[in-house]
Amino acid sequence: MRGRYFRYLFENLDGGLFHTGSIYDKENQTTTNYIYMAGSHCRSTFTKENDNVYGEDSLPDKIDLLVMGGYTVKYLHKLIDIIKSHRIGTVILPYLAPIQRLVLAEGYAESSQKTNEMTRFLQDPYLFLKKYDIGNIYFLYGNGLMINREPEELESGFHFELADRDTLLLIREMEGYAIPVVRAGYITENGWLFYFGVYGMDIKNLSDFAKEYFSHIENIYKVSENLNEDYIRQKNRLLLEYFKKFGSSPTVAIVMFECPLFASLKDNDSFLTEKEFSKIGKSEMWLQCRKDKCCMCTIRCVHGKDYDNLQHHKRNTKESRFGILMLGNVNLNRFWSDILSRFWKLKTRIRAVGVPNSGSGENWNYQMLRFSAKKDRVYWICVKHEITSAGVVNDIVLSASNNRFLPIDEEIGCCLSGYIVPKEDID
Numbered sequence: 001m002r003g004r005y006f007r008y009l010f011e012n013l014d015g016g017l018f019h020t021g022s023i024y025d026k027e028n029q030t031t032t033n034y035i036y037m038a039g040s041h042c043r044s045t046f047t048k049e050n051d052n053v054y055g056e057d058s059l060p061d062k063i064d065l066l067v068m069g070g071y072t073v074k075y076l077h078k079l080i081d082i083i084k085s086h087r088i089g090t091v092i093l094p095y096l097a098p099i100q101r102l103v104l105a106e107g108y109a110e111s112s113q114k115t116n117e118m119t120r121f122l123q124d125p126y127l128f129l130k131k132y133d134i135g136n137i138y139f140l141y142g143n144g145l146m147i148n149r150e151p152e153e154l155e156s157g158f159h160f161e162l163a164d165r166d167t168l169l170l171i172r173e174m175e176g177y178a179i180p181v182v183r184a185g186y187i188t189e190n191g192w193l194f195y196f197g198v199y200g201m202d203i204k205n206l207s208d209f210a211k212e213y214f215s216h217i218e219n220i221y222k223v224s225e226n227l228n229e230d231y232i233r234q235k236n237r238l239l240l241e242y243f244k245k246f247g248s249s250p251t252v253a254i255v256m257f258e259c260p261l262f263a264s265l266k267d268n269d270s271f272l273t274e275k276e277f278s279k280i281g282k283s284e285m286w287l288q289c290r291k292d293k294c295c296m297c298t299i300r301c302v303h304g305k306d307y308d309n310l311q312h313h314k315r316n317t318k319e320s321r322f323g324i325l326m327l328g329n330v331n332l333n334r335f336w337s338d339i340l341s342r343f344w345k346l347k348t349r350i351r352a353v354g355v356p357n358s359g360s361g362e363n364w365n366y367q368m369l370r371f372s373a374k375k376d377r378v379y380w381i382c383v384k385h386e387i388t389s390a391g392v393v394n395d396i397v398l399s400a401s402n403n404r405f406l407p408i409d410e411e412i413g414c415c416l417s418g419y420i421v422p423k424e425d426i427d
Contacts, residue, residue, distance in 0.1 A: 008021050011413040013037075015358060016074065017358075017381070017408075018037045019326060020033070034065035034194075037067070038069030038329055040360070040385050041070075065189075071093075091134055091136070093139055094252035095171070125139075126139070139179060142163055142164075142184070143342060144184055151193045151349075154186065158187050159185040161182060168181060192259070194257075195258075198255075209246075257323060263420050268421060270420045273416070274406075276406075321350065321376060323346060325353045332365035340371065350378070353380050355380055358385035359382045359383070359387070377402045379416065
């Protein structure tokens with residue numbers, strides 16, 4: 001039997017959203033495994049309580065797509081751990097200017113748990129990643145052409161444009177050598193669409209700030225008896241001026257939309273279900289999955305094990321809506337119009353939304369509720385965190401009866417899973 005089975009898994013790790021997905025094509029026996037992760041921006045300090053806090057044993061050996069939705073120190077540590085211990089097909093990260101990486105480095109400078117790998121990554125991310133056997137490395141800055149066709153009409157493969165010439169020259173000036181930075185585009189793989197948008201500060205403003213600052217200060221390389229103290233003093237002054245001008249966090253966010261390419265209800269029988277799970281339950285399912293030697297997925301039901309049961313569920317939806325919009329840490333107030341225009345073509349396919357920055361009121365915009373408004377249920381997935389706003393929760397819960405608010409904490413996660421099977425293959 002032909003068909004695709006899918007799983008979207010959401011967990012709260014260190015106060016951030018850790019999303020793993022698996023797409024299984026039964027006819028061709030191919031599986032695409034991917035991760036999208038974004039830590040929450042807050043003033044909490046970096047701690048490294050457990051090297052395997054994300055459940056290393058529950059991840060497949062090969063990860064086809066690894067997306068860093070937004071940089072935080074804790075999630076940068078997770079990124080490095082995953083890259084070191086798994087085979088990665090493609091990694092997608094926001095481009096950060098050197099001064100933004102310096103601000104990140106200050107987030108863990110005083111921690112007893114800081115690592116040499118973290119330091120090397122922040123000094124030169126591209127060279128750090130090149131040392132590992134990664135198929136494709138994409139640093140995103142700026143957005144490429146918007147999708148203006150239906151997903152099933154898109155060409156297969158990777159579609160990213162190089163950043164414009166002026167941007168590449170500026171990055172070369174800041175980094176000291178050329179880095180392959182691209183504009184956000186899309187990927188189609190294994191019958192699925194992954195479409196990206198990137199939002200953050202203008203690197204020209206950052207470059208101009210750094211040039212102006214260093215043109216007015218004393219020479220920090222001047223030999224003195226207190227050279228180390230002089231350097232620290234100048235660095236602290238630089239950070240203070242940076243925070244005054246740009247704010248307290250180097251926020252750059254990648255928004256990712258994912259959905260099946262071929263999901264017409266006219267041609268397919270399909271199903272989607274949502275369920276909560278405990279981390280213990282997830283581990284047990286994964287161990288059973290490996291024991292049975294089935295495909296790399298932590299939830300067995302999406303690989304045909306429960307198909308006979310699933311197909312007898314009642315369904316009343318009139319159109320297929322299996323898309324997930326992962327908003328990472330994007331500021332919906334600042335970038336609302338840009339997001340609206342970029343993802344407008346796909347809005348009728350959204351079934352679940354990752355609430356940005358753990359439901360922080362600073363990143364929220366009420367208009368998001370109207371963007372994805374439909375008659376069938378929409379799932380709003382939010383990490384429970386100290387910065388979660390009661391106002392954001394109320395907006396979602398009280399706006400419409402079909403909005404389902406799914407808070408995930410350190411113990412309980414959620415899963416959206418289902419199948420898309422051609423009707424001609426169903427007995």
